[in-house]
C-alpha cells in the first residue's frame with residue numbers, strides 16, 4: 481500500500497492570505513502525473529498547525545479530487561497528542577482519504593507503554609489504515625524497534641514513516657524483521673537512499689516537490705535491487721535535499737516554487753518566516769543541476 485513516492489504537499493497561499501486551492505490541484509496533478517504513488521495532505525510540510533479547520537477541509541477536498549481521478553493514495557496527517565481527540569479526528573475524516581499519518585504522541589513523552597496503548601486505541605477506532613509517523617527529534621519521544629513491531633502487528637496499522645534524523649540501530653533492527661503486512665517509508669530526505677537500501681519501500685519526501693521523477697526513480701531503483709544506479713541517484717538527490725532544508729521546511733521549497741511561477745506567493749504562516757533570498761537562489765540552482 482505504501483510502496484513508492486508520496487509527496488507531502490505544501491499549502492500555497494494567495495496574496496490575500498487564503499489557501500490557493502487551484503495551485504494545490506495543479507501541483508498535485510503534476511506530481512501524480514510524474515509517477516508519484518500518492519499524496520500526503522496536512523503534513524508538517526503542509527503547515528497543518530497553521531491552518532484552521534475550514535482550510536484543512538479545503539486542502540483535503542482538493543487533494544481527494546485529484547487522487548480520485550488518478551486512483552492514487554491520499555494520506556492525511558492527523559495531528560494530536562491525546563488519544564481521544566485523535567481518535568475523534570480520525571473518525572471525522574471525509575471519504576476519499578485512504579490512510580492517516582499519525583505522529584507518535586509529542587511533547588507529553590508518555591513512554592513506550594503509553595505509545596503502545598495510544599496506537600492500539602487508535603487502531604481500534606480508525607476507519608482508515610494508519611501510518612505511524614516516528615520523528616523523535618520533533619516529538620521528544622524515543623521509540624524502539626520492539627514497540628513498532630508490536631503495534632505494527634495490528635491489521636489497521638499499515639506501516640510507518642521513519643524519520644529518526646539518521647540511520648539508527650532501531651531502523652536496522654526493525655527493517656531486518658518486519659511484522660507481516662507492515663511497511664516502512666522514509667521521511668528524512670537526507671537519509672532516504674540508505675533507508676531504502678535497508679528495505680524501506682518508499683518515501684514521504686518534501687524534496688520531491690522539485691525533483692519528483694528523480695525520487696520516483698530512486699525508489700524504483702532500490703526496490704529493483706539496482707544498487708549502482710540507486711546509489712548515484714541518491715547522492716545527487718541528497719544535495720538537493722540539503723539545499724531545500726537549509727532553512728526550516730517548507731520555506732525554501734515555497735520560495736523555489738514561487739520563483740518558478742508555480743505558486744502565487746512564497747508565503748508561510750508564523751512562526752515560520754520566508755526563506756532568505758540566498759537559500760532560495762542556491763536551491764533553485766541545485767534543483768536544476770543537482771549533480772553540481
Ligand SMILES: O=C(O)C1=N[C@H](C(=O)O)C[C@H](O)C1
Pocket residue numbers: 488520522523524525526667668669684685686687729730
Ligand atoms: O510533511 C511531511 O510529511 C514531511 N515533513 C518533514 C519535515 O518537515 O521535517 C520532511 C519530510 O520530507 C516530509
